Amino acid sequence: MTKTIIKIENLSKQYRLGTIGTGTIAHDLNRWWQTNILKNPDPYLKIGEANDRAHKGMSEYVWALRDINLDIKEGDVVGIIGKNGAGKSTLLKILSRVTAPTTGSIKVNGRLGSLLEVGTGFHPELTGRENIFLNGAILGMTKAEIRSKLDEIIDFSGCERYIDTPVKRYSSGMNVRLGFAVAAFLEPEILVVDEVLAVGDAEFQKKAIGKMQDVSQNHGRTVLFVSHNMASINKLCPKSIILKNGSILSEGKSNNIIEEYIYDNLSENTLNDNIQSKDGTVKLVKITINNGKKLLTGKKANFEFDIYFANLVKNPAFIIAVKSLSDENIIFLSTEPISGHYVGDCKGKTRVSLSIESLNLGAGNYLLYFGIALPKIQFLIEPTKVCSIDVQPFDVYKSGYHIHNNKSLLTIDHSWQVKSIK
Amino acid sequence: MENYTLEIKPKSKLLDLNLKETWKYRDLLFLFVRRDFVAIYKQTVLGPLWFFIQPILTSLMQLVIFNNIAKIPVDGMPPLVFYLSGNVMWQYFSSCLTLTSNTFRGNAGIFGKVYFPRVITPLSMVISQLLKFGVQLSLFLAVWGYFMIIGGTEVNLIPSWHIVLLPVLIIIMAGLGLGAGMLISALTTKYRDFTFLLTFAVQLMMYATPVIYPLSFVEGKMKQIIMLNPMTGIVETFRYGFTGAGTFSWELLGYSIVFMAVLMFLGTVVFNKVEKTFMDTV
Numbered sequence: 001m002t003k004t005i006i007k008i009e010n011l012s013k014q015y016r017l018g019t020i021g022t023g024t025i026a027h028d029l030n031r032w033w034q035t036n037i038l039k040n041p042d043p044y045l046k047i048g049e050a051n052d053r054a055h056k057g058m059s060e061y062v063w064a065l066r067d068i069n070l071d072i073k074e075g076d077v078v079g080i081i082g083k084n085g086a087g088k089s090t091l092l093k094i095l096s097r098v099t100a101p102t103t104g105s106i107k108v109n110g111r112l113g114s115l116l117e118v119g120t121g122f123h124p125e126l127t128g129r130e131n132i133f134l135n136g137a138i139l140g141m142t143k144a145e146i147r148s149k150l151d152e153i154i155d156f157s158g159c160e161r162y163i164d165t166p167v168k169r170y171s172s173g174m175n176v177r178l179g180f181a182v183a184a185f186l187e188p189e190i191l192v193v194d195e196v197l198a199v200g201d202a203e204f205q206k207k208a209i210g211k212m213q214d215v216s217q218n219h220g221r222t223v224l225f226v227s228h229n230m231a232s233i234n235k236l237c238p239k240s241i242i243l244k245n246g247s248i249l250s251e252g253k254s255n256n257i258i259e260e261y262i263y264d265n266l267s268e269n270t271l272n273d274n275i276q277s278k279d280g281t282v283k284l285v286k287i288t289i290n291n292g293k294k295l296l297t298g299k300k301a302n303f304e305f306d307i308y309f310a311n312l313v314k315n316p317a318f319i320i321a322v323k324s325l326s327d328e329n330i331i332f333l334s335t336e337p338i339s340g341h342y343v344g345d346c347k348g349k350t351r352v353s354l355s356i357e358s359l360n361l362g363a364g365n366y367l368l369y370f371g372i373a374l375p376k377i378q379f380l381i382e383p384t385k386v387c388s389i390d391v392q393p394f395d396v397y398k399s400g401y402h403i404h405n406n407k408s409l410l411t412i413d414h415s416w417q418v419k420s421i422k
Numbered sequence: 423m424e425n426y427t428l429e430i431k432p433k434s435k436l437l438d439l440n441l442k443e444t445w446k447y448r449d450l451l452f453l454f455v456r457r458d459f460v461a462i463y464k465q466t467v468l469g470p471l472w473f474f475i476q477p478i479l480t481s482l483m484q485l486v487i488f489n490n491i492a493k494i495p496v497d498g499m500p501p502l503v504f505y506l507s508g509n510v511m512w513q514y515f516s517s518c519l520t521l522t523s524n525t526f527r528g529n530a531g532i533f534g535k536v537y538f539p540r541v542i543t544p545l546s547m548v549i550s551q552l553l554k555f556g557v558q559l560s561l562f563l564a565v566w567g568y569f570m571i572i573g574g575t576e577v578n579l580i581p582s583w584h585i586v587l588l589p590v591l592i593i594i595m596a597g598l599g600l601g602a603g604m605l606i607s608a609l610t611t612k613y614r615d616f617t618f619l620l621t622f623a624v625q626l627m628m629y630a631t632p633v634i635y636p637l638s639f640v641e642g643k644m645k646q647i648i649m650l651n652p653m654t655g656i657v658e659t660f661r662y663g664f665t666g667a668g669t670f671s672w673e674l675l676g677y678s679i680v681f682m683a684v685l686m687f688l689g690t691v692v693f694n695k696v697e698k699t700f701m702d703t704v
Contacts, residue, residue, distance in 0.1 A: 007426070015702060016702075024612070025613075028612075093534075093701070094430060095430070096535075096536070096537050097430060097537035098533065098534055098535065098536070098537060098701055099698070099699055099701045099702055100430070100431070100432050100433070100698035100699050101430065101431070101432050102432060103432060104432075105429060105430060105431045105432075106429070106430040107426035107428070107429050107430075108426060108427065108428040108429070108430070109425070109426045109427055109428075110427060111427075112428065114536065114537070116534075116535045116536070117535040120531075120532055120535045120536050121532045121536070123457055123461055125461045125464040125465070126457060126460070126461060126464075130457075130460075133453055134453050134454075134457055137447070137449050137450035137453045138450060138532065138536050138538060139536060140447070140538065141449075142449050143449040143452075143453075166464070
């Protein structure tokens with residue numbers, strides 16, 4: 001059995017909303033009186049509310065985190081997902097000891113390095129080299145450690161030419177590269193990473209993700225990783241946790257967790273009945289998927305969209321797209337220009353049907369998108385999530401083997417030939 | 423039961439110095455000092471020479487106004503030596519105080535992203551100011567040496583044995599600045615009122631320190647008030663050590679030491695209490 005390396009027990013964090021001024025003095029004095037003189041529990045801990053950012057609440061105290069219990073084992077790479085304000089960053093901040101919890105505790109076994117931002121403490125007047133030392137020391141490295149890795153860091157950052165120039169002359173991308181390069185050579189047993197990979201160009205992101213994978217897989221370190229990018233969560237983290245309004249909604253294998261997270265968001269948004277143009281004159285009325293039958297891998301599929309046009313619309317183009325749960329485009333079709341199907345004018349009730357001869361998608365869940373474009377590249381309805389679709393497994397290759405989308409998003413007609421050659 | 427190396431809890435003990443961890447971060451302390459010292463004079467030609475210009479100009483200005491116009495005596499020293507000694511000492515204390523009192527607000531950006539023992543920051547400020555003080559002290563020594571060699575002044579500028587107290591004086595000043603600065607920085611995280619108070623208080627306190635007048639010049643009740651200022655004993659001892667003129671008493675110096683100890687204790691306790699959650703209120 002592997003050791004527990006982080007143990008979170010009944011962790012809660014309360015925040016006070018609004019500004020600090022004369023009003024807070026009264027609360028501070030009352031709290032001090034109640035807890036230090038009367039030895040009562042803090043009166044303001046009782047009145048907090050769950051942290052739901054969109055709705056007006058009664059209390060000025062909210063719980064950014066409420067009763068979090070979590071065990072993280074040595075070597076685990078755990079993704080933390082959740083909407084804005086779900087408490088992800090608060091959790092990381094408490095773990096990084098930037099702020100303390102209100103109640104509860106976290107026990108950690110080993111050196112913990114956190115990366116809530118890259119290039120923390122860079123001084124604009126100092127050169128890249130000087131900043132590597134400064135930033136490394138802030139992250140907890142000793143000078144000797146940094147010196148021994150200096151060449152690797154400079155090489156990884158790809159800023160060799162600028163290394164003796166003050167960082168104020170750097171482009172923002174170079175700043176990030178240098179910052180991440182320092183952090184990449186941090187060697188704690190536990191690494192806590194907030195969404196820092198979202199910056200930098202594509203080449204660098206790939207490099208950064210690669211480095212993270214290397215750290216977690218080859219060096220057996222424990223990593224906690226917050227991201228909104230489901231694709232990178234899926235790639236890096238075998239396990240995930242969903243946070244919702246300050247509590248853990250569920251935890252488990254990343255595949256399942258990501259699906260659950262997306263379903264949770266879908267059901268909240270009730271997208272189905274609310275797809276219309278900005279002025280409300282064009283509206284999606286009804287959708288029918290495969291005449292109510294199940295979608296099967298490699299089989300015929302049919303999508304019907306009923307749209308109501310209140311006014312005459314000239315030459316609309318209909319868009320139907322399928323994306324993976326991590327929002328990668330898989331299929332993108334439009335009447336014009338992609339399929340070259342001229343629609344003409346539309347008014348009143350209109351039915352758009354899309355027939356697919358063979359639905360070459362691995363079994364699993366996908367997202368269906370719908371939109372309407374007008375000539376001159378302008379959207380009447382921007383491609384919008386309509387619903388999720390569930391493709392059932394089917395023995396497309398006639399081998400008894402089912403293709404699931406965690407193995408392969410696509411299926412394809414193919415044949416093999418294996419023979420010895422001279 | 424497993425052993426955990428770190429436990430993150432809501433509140434810490436009253437006085438949790440965590441010296442072991444602070445020692446681990448000594449390289450950071452050094453790099454902060456270097457940053458503060460180097461960064462100020464990047465992109466200047468004269469560099470640290472600017473450290474000379476500030477006290478010289480201030481002293482010359484005071485010489486004209488307080489000595490030539492207001493005719494305030496200078497204990498028989500060459501006026502430039504008198505004013506320079508006061509300014510060099512006062513500058514160190516006041517810049518320690520003003521810089522450290524801004525610890526939490528000025529570093530919220532870093533503190534909000536990374537953990538390291540917070541006390542490193544005010545410590546680094548006190549040390550980098552010490553470097554500046556060293557440069558300015560050498561300026562004072564040059565001026566003092568010059569007047570000692572040409573002679574012809576009322577006091578003969580022969581140093582007394584009290585000159586060996588200089589390191590003690592520096593430690594007391596650093597402690598006073600650090601203690602008060604930590605206290606104020608902790609208080610300003612939530613209520614900004616103290617920032618306004620501080621600018622005023624530092625100005626006022628300079629006039630309550632024998633920088634532009636000798637302690638022997640004031641009498642009666644005023645003298646007692648000025649002797650309540652812990653900086654008084656320090657400036658006077660410094661002058662006495664180098665020139666043999668002025669006031670020196672063990673009581674005055676002892677008072678400064680006790681004051682410093684109390685301030686350091688209070689500052690550390692309050693700083694400790696605030697450092698864990700200040701990010702929520704700053």
